Amino acid sequence: MIDVMFGALGAMLSNPKTMGLMFIAVLIGLVVGATPGIGGRLSIALAIPFVFGMDMTQGAVFLLTMHAVNGTSGQISSIMFGVPGDGDDAATTIDGHPMAKKGEAGRALGASITASGVGGIIGAVVFAVMIPVLEPVVLAFSPAEFFLLAILGITFIAFLAGKGQIFKGIIVGLFGMILATVGMDPTTGIARFSGNYLFLWDGLSVVTAVLAIFAVPEMISLAAKGGSISAVSIENSSISYRQLLGGVMEVPRHWFLALRTSIIGALIGMVPGLGGSAAAWLCYGHAVQTSKTPERFGHGAVEGVIAPETASNAKEGGSLLPTLFFGIPGSSGMAVLMGAFLILGIQPGPAMFTTHLDLVWTLIWALVVGNLIAVTLLLFITRWVAVLTFINGAVLVPFILVLVTVGAYANEGQWENLLILVAISFIGWGLMRWNWPRAPFVIGLVLGKIAEESLHKALGLWGISFFTRPLSLVLIGLICATIGLAIYTNVRGKSVMPAGA
Amino acid sequence: MTILTKAISAAAALGLLGGAAAAQTGVDFYKGKTVTYIVATAPGGGYDSYGRLVAEFMQRYLPGSTFVVRNMPGAGHLIGANAIYASKPDGLTIGTFNTGLIYNQIVGQEGVKFDLTKMSWIGKAASDPRVVAIATQSPIKSWKDLIDQKTPVNFATAGVGSASYVETVMLTSALKLPIKLQTGYNGTDDQLAMRRGEIIGSIASRSSYDQFVKNGFGRYIAQIGGKDADTPQLASLVKDAKALELIALVQSQGDIARLTAGPPGVPAAQVEALVGAYRKAMEDKELQERAEKLERPVEPLYGEDVLKAVKAALNQTPETVALLKEALGKK
Numbered sequence: 163m164i165d166v167m168f169g170a171l172g173a174m175l176s177n178p179k180t181m182g183l184m185f186i187a188v189l190i191g192l193v194v195g196a197t198p199g200i201g202g203r204l205s206i207a208l209a210i211p212f213v214f215g216m217d218m219t220q221g222a223v224f225l226l227t228m229h230a231v232n233g234t235s236g237q238i239s240s241i242m243f244g245v246p247g248d249g250d251d252a253a254t255t256i257d258g259h260p261m262a263k264k265g266e267a268g269r270a271l272g273a274s275i276t277a278s279g280v281g282g283i284i285g286a287v288v289f290a291v292m293i294p295v296l297e298p299v300v301l302a303f304s305p306a307e308f309f310l311l312a313i314l315g316i317t318f319i320a321f322l323a324g325k326g327q328i329f330k331g332i333i334v335g336l337f338g339m340i341l342a343t344v345g346m347d348p349t350t351g352i353a354r355f356s357g358n359y360l361f362l363w364d365g366l367s368v369v370t371a372v373l374a375i376f377a378v379p380e381m382i383s384l385a386a387k388g389g390s391i392s393a394v395s396i397e398n399s400s401i402s403y404r405q406l407l408g409g410v411m412e413v414p415r416h417w418f419l420a421l422r423t424s425i426i427g428a429l430i431g432m433v434p435g436l437g438g439s440a441a442a443w444l445c446y447g448h449a450v451q452t453s454k455t456p457e458r459f460g461h462g463a464v465e466g467v468i469a470p471e472t473a474s475n476a477k478e479g480g481s482l483l484p485t486l487f488f489g490i491p492g493s494s495g496m497a498v499l500m501g502a503f504l505i506l507g508i509q510p511g512p513a514m515f516t517t518h519l520d521l522v523w524t525l526i527w528a529l530v531v532g533n534l535i536a537v538t539l540l541l542f543i544t545r546w547v548a549v550l551t552f553i554n555g556a557v558l559v560p561f562i563l564v565l566v567t568v569g570a571y572a573n574e575g576q577w578e579n580l581l582i583l584v585a586i587s588f589i590g591w592g593l594m595r596w597n598w599p600r601a602p603f604v605i606g607l608v609l610g611k612i613a614e615e616s617l618h619k620a621l622g623l624w625g626i627s628f629f630t631r632p633l634s635l636v637l638i639g640l641i642c643a644t645i646g647l648a649i650y651t652n653v654r655g656k657s658v659m660p661a662g663a
Numbered sequence: 664m665t666i667l668t669k670a671i672s673a674a675a676a677l678g679l680l681g682g683a684a685a686a687q688t689g690v691d692f693y694k695g696k697t698v699t700y701i702v703a704t705a706p707g708g709g710y711d712s713y714g715r716l717v718a719e720f721m722q723r724y725l726p727g728s729t730f731v732v733r734n735m736p737g738a739g740h741l742i743g744a745n746a747i748y749a750s751k752p753d754g755l756t757i758g759t760f761n762t763g764l765i766y767n768q769i770v771g772q773e774g775v776k777f778d779l780t781k782m783s784w785i786g787k788a789a790s791d792p793r794v795v796a797i798a799t800q801s802p803i804k805s806w807k808d809l810i811d812q813k814t815p816v817n818f819a820t821a822g823v824g825s826a827s828y829v830e831t832v833m834l835t836s837a838l839k840l841p842i843k844l845q846t847g848y849n850g851t852d853d854q855l856a857m858r859r860g861e862i863i864g865s866i867a868s869r870s871s872y873d874q875f876v877k878n879g880f881g882r883y884i885a886q887i888g889g890k891d892a893d894t895p896q897l898a899s900l901v902k903d904a905k906a907l908e909l910i911a912l913v914q915s916q917g918d919i920a921r922l923t924a925g926p927p928g929v930p931a932a933q934v935e936a937l938v939g940a941y942r943k944a945m946e947d948k949e950l951q952e953r954a955e956k957l958e959r960p961v962e963p964l965y966g967e968d969v970l971k972a973v974k975a976a977l978n979q980t981p982e983t984v985a986l987l988k989e990a991l992g993k994k
Contacts, residue, residue, distance in 0.1 A: 207706035211719065214953055301859045346738075348847035351823030351991065353773075360745070360774050363738035434855055488858065489874045490851050497850065498707030504874075505956045511878035574705075575735055576742070615847050622845045623817065623861050 170523035174531070180220050184528065187227040188535045195232035196239065197569075205232075206498045213502055219524055221506040225499055226482070226525055227532035233474045234278040234536045238544075241270045241467070242551055243391070243562045244380035245373065245569070251474075252372040253442040256601050257459060257466025259380065264462055265394030267548040272409020273464050274471045275540045277420060280413055281472030282533035284424035285431070285479025286526050292432065293515075293522075296483055303433040305619035306628040310637035311436060311444070312613035317641055318447025319602040320648035321456055328652050331602045334593065338606025341366050342614065349618045361576045368439070368607060369573040374586035375603055377566050379594040382587075384555040391551040391558070406545060412464045419449060419465055420472050427473030431480025434490065439608045445473035447605075451644065456651075460599065479529055486510050486522065689936030692754070694727035699750075701758030703743020705736040709870065712957050713921045714759045717788060720944035725936065733758075739825055740764055741774045748777035750926045754933025757785060757925040762916050763826025765976050770988045772824075780977060783925040783934050784969040786941040789959045791920035792889030793830065793913055795897070796872045796881045797864040798857035806885045806900045809864075815843040816863040819853035822846055824991055830913050831866045832990035837906040857881060868917070870958040888914040908983060915976040919969060920959075938966040 174180055194205040206225055213221040239245040241258035254274060261270035292299065319335040320328055344355045345365035356362035384391060413420055423445040430441040449469035450459045459466050481496050489510040491497040500510055514522055550558070570583045593600050620628040628634060698721075702714040715732050722730040735743040740761040750756035767775050797803050803812070818835075820828040823846050835842045848856060848865075854875050856862035865872075869889060875881050886894040887910055898910050923941060925934070944950055945963040954961045964972065979987070 204706045207711055207715070210712060211715065214956075300855075304856075304859055304861055346822060346824065348822035348849075351828075358773075360738040360742050363741075363774075364736075434851070484855070488855070488880075489878050490854050490858070494705070494707060494850070501707070501709075501712060501957070505953075509874075509877070511874070513878070574737065575733070576737065619845060619847055 166519055167523050170520050171527045173520075174219075174223070174524050174527055177220075180223055183220050183224045184227050184532060185535065187224045188231050188532055188539065191228040191231040191532075192235040192536060192540065194228075195235040205229075206495070206502060210502050210505065213506060216506065218506045218508060219521055222503060222508060222521065222525060223528040225502050227528050229495060229499055230282060230475070230478045230529050230532055231536040233471070233478070234275060234282070234533070235540060236474075237274045237278070237467075237471060238271065238540075238547060239565070241274060242267060242547065243377065243558075243565075245377040245562060245566055251442075251470075252376060252439075252604050253446040253470035253601075254467055255376050256446070257461075257463050259376075260460070260462035261464070261467070262391055262551045263393055265392040265551075266405070266409075266462065267392065267551040268405035268545065269409035269412070269464070270462075270467055271544045271548055272406040272541065273412040274409075274467045275537055275544065276410045276413040277468040277471035278475045279533045279537035280420055281424045281427060281475035282478065282536075283530050284421065284472070285428045285476030286529035286533075287479075288425060288428035288432075288476065289479040289483055289529070290526055292428075292480075292483060293487070296432070296487055299429075300433055300484055300488070302633055303436075304631075305616040305623065306631055306634050307637060308436055309613055309616035309620050310634055310641065312440070312609040312616060314637060314641050314644065315440060315444045315447060315609045316605060316613065317644045317648070318444070318451060319605055320645070320652075321450045322447065322459070322599060322601045322605070326652075327599055328648070330598045334599055335602035335606040338603040339610035339613075340606075341371070342607050342610030348615060349622075359578065361574070361578045365611060366582065366607065367570070367574055367579050368604075370570045370579045370583050371586055371607055372604055373566050373570050374583045375590040375593070375600050377562070378583070378587035379591040379600075381559050381563055381566070382591050383594065385559045388555060390554055395552070403545060406541065406548075409464070410541070413468060416465055416468055419452070420468055423448060423469045424472045424476040427476035428480035430473070431477030431493075432483050434481070434484055434493065436612060440612065441473045441477045442470035443605050443608060445469040446601075451647070460601070475533065479526075482525065482529075486514050486525070487512060689754075689930075689932035689934075690725065690939070692933060693725040693936060696727075696755060697729045697731055698722075698725075698754075699756045699758075700730050700732045701743050701747050701750075701756065702732055702734050703736065703740040703747075703758065703760035704734065706734050709958060710759060710761070710921075713788065713954070716950060716953055716957065717759070717921075717923055717941070717944060720947055720950045721937070721940045723947075724940040724943040738774060741767070745774075745776040747924065748782065748926050752783070752926045752928035752930075754925065754929045754937060757783075757923055757937065759921065759923050761826060762919050762922060763829070765916060765973065766826060766829045766987060766991070769977060769979055769984055770991050772991060778927075779973050780970070781927040782970075783927060783929040783937075784966055784973070785923040785925065785934070785937050786945070786963055786965045787919045787923070787969050787972075788921035788945065788954065788961055788963055790889060790918050790962045791868045791870050791959060792891065792917045793866060793887040794869045794872055794883045794894065795864060795866050795885040796857075796876065797884055798860065798862070798881050799879060800860060801863050803863065803884065804882070806895070806897070809840065809884060812841040815841045817845050817861065818842045819845050819848040819856055819862040819865050821849050826916075827867060829987065829990045830916075833909050833986055834866060834906075834913065836986065836989070837903070837909045838901060854880070868920075873958075888917040905982065908980065909986070912976065912979060912983060915972060919964070919972050919976070922969060924969075934966070941965060 236251045237254040240251040240255040241262050244255050244259040246252040246255045258270045319331050346353050346363045353363050426445055427441045430436055446469050449465045450456050481493050485491045485496045485500050491500045570579050700718040702711050704710040718730040718732050722728055735746050744760040744764055747758040768779055803809050820831045853865045883894040885897040887897050942965055945961055951961050
């Protein structure tokens with residue numbers, strides 16, 4: 163086992179062609195990831211014609227690295243401009259963008275890039291460790307557990323909203339859940355809240371909603387107040403490698419959180435059916451919930467950047483497991499990757515253990531090395547990227563609004579989404595203007611849909627008794643504990659209020 | 664040379680050009696033109712990779728042309744199909760969508776803004792037979808085992824109204840199968856559910872299950888269409904005439920998979936050029952090899968022949984239409 167493991171690493175590192183392809187893949191992956199609205203799926207789909215005739219190992223390394231480093235650069239626009247590229251990055255926006263506004267863009271980027279890399283590498287380790295127990299773990303999660311996990315994520319809203327704002331948080335969260343019901347109901351075949359508009363049948367575009375709730379209001383506020391994104395001028399801020407390095411060091415400072423969220427992310431990635439964004443949001447919620455000072459979140463807490471970034475990169479390692487060993491892809495991105503693997507002559511399935519163990523190890527190492535290359539590259543160029551936050555808003559706002567518009571359109575290729583963008587932007591701006599929490603909206607939208615679909619399936623399969631499955635009982639216990647904790651902190655918060663005020 | 668002779672020779676040259684334009688064949692029309700190939704799904708997945716393959720090779724056989732693939736996903740291929748149908752009939756927009764839209768047209772479902780019999784058919788690339796797949800750990804080993812089940816077993820399909828749902832409901836009711844349908848299993852959710860054991864089986868396209876069965880997670884107990892020798896044809900296991908009629912309908916769907924069509928009223932010369940390029944693409948050894956790697960071997964039909972098959976599939980008895988309407992939840 164050990165010799166196969168390091169033999170694969172040696173063979174990969176000593177082959178200049180593999181390493182060259184990997185480097186190109188990292189570059190493509192980073193550029194695609196940094197562009198809002200274009201997912202990693204598209205880059206693999208477009209790369210498929212090129213992998214015909216490629217060597218099996220080299221082709222697989224090329225595609226996997228391209229896919230795996232996508233999330234590493236996605237947070238740049240979230241942090242800098244409050245423009246998340248997709249549902250995962252939205253979680254990073256909540257604390258990353260306020261950091262940029264405080265003149266700490268360098269620190270936020272340093273922390274998030276390092277967190278992505280660490281997450282990706284821990285994800286690869288989890289992949290390697292989980293191989294022997296893959297089957298029982300993955301098969302333990304059914305629609306009943308998906309439903310309860312989604313509910314658990316939704317209960318985190320109570321912590322996200324901040325002290326004294328719990329009711330505002332619940333209202334915004336419920337609003338997100340209401341919008342999650344837009345579209346074709348899978349159990350009745352009736353289009354809900356869609357009128358005659360076919361583009362609504364598949365539900366509200368999450369990317370559009372996230373752009374409207376986070377990015378557009380930030381731009382309106384920047385244009386209205388004038389100046390630059392960073393409230394601190396460039397002279398007074400230590401925008402330098404030192405600040406960047408300070409951000410990098412935040413990850414080892416919060417090593418235990420990074421480790422936990424990486425493992426949670428990888429496990430969620432392993433279990434197909436919960437969807438990618440769930441990992442980032444559950445881990446963000448986890449960071450808030452376990453923090454001693456949850457009130458700092460939403461105003462630029464570095465943990466709020468580390469948690470979702472580790473999770474979203476770690477889940478790639480996790481989601482590769484069922485794809486490779488079951489031949490059942492866990493996400494749409496993995497489905498495309500698996501299609502490409504088949505073209506390369508790789509037959510994903512249990513036989514991978516015996517026939518292609520060297521390839522499996524090569525892929526694990528590719529995740530590790532690819533993430534390292536991506537982190538190094540990004541840390542070098544980030545210093546210049548961070549300067550953008552000091553540019554006058556009048557110059558920046560039109561440029562970013564174009565980016566937002568392209569993102570909303572390109573994601574599904576439907577112009578109607580631009581109308582949705584404008585409509586929800588008003589709501590997003592209202593929430594920001596009157597200081598209501600915005601994160602619960604996306605949690606409601608993303609997890610509400612999973613909760614509803616899984617509940618329908620679980621009830622169809624087992625009726626109401628699905629609650630009594632052992633793993634379900636554990637999750638119900640966690641949900642009750644979370645709600646109890648939320649009530650306790652809120653009551654305590656109130657009793658302290660009069661004295662404080 | 665005087666200015667006058669220059670002008671005359673220029674006019675003569677123009678006249679020659681004009682003559683050439685009049686005699687222009689469909690193939691020449693595509694020189695320097697850009698053709699948009701609409702794929703009715705998001706990037707990735709069978710339709711997209713097949714569409715990109717077809718576009719790449721059609722471009723190769725229409726010299727001077729550029730094919731651009733445009734993904735228009737949504738509403739179960741309806742958005743893409745409507746867009747192709749409504750596009751300008753100049754031969755510069757064609758595309759691909761799910762053959763299952765035939766069901767939607769038969770019952771006149773909402774959102775259908777096309778008439779498949781009026782489209783300019785270019786061709787179809789493959790056959791995608793349907794299979795009845797059963798999880799390995801289930802005691803159901805054959806079609807007879809399934810029929811003999813005393814209590815209904817769980818089968819998975821995608822959402823209500825999807826093509827997989829319609830086919831499963833039609834076959835369930837016509838064959839009186841002991842099946843309880845669980846809906847909302849999109850993508851490969853059904854395969855994972857079969858591994859967990861909460862779902863026993865699924866009626867699905869063979870290309871989506873071959874990998875699953877090859878890995879030893881499932882088995883086929885019956886097949887509709889196709890020439891694969893490893894599985895008995897469902898039509899040979901059933902005697903009821905009505906049921907056979909429905910099986911034939913499902914088979915006609917599977918037979919015209921991976922189709923390419925343009926909007927109604929594309930000029931004959933352009934259609935001819937497109938069909939010609941499509942034919943050459945399908946006969947290309949490299950395309951055949953790549954298509955087989957993607958999923959199923961190439962089994963092409965061209966132009967009028969596809970239209971004939973589509974018309975036959977659309978022409979159903981009132982009983983079948985009623986059954987379809989019931990499956991789609993329409994009165």
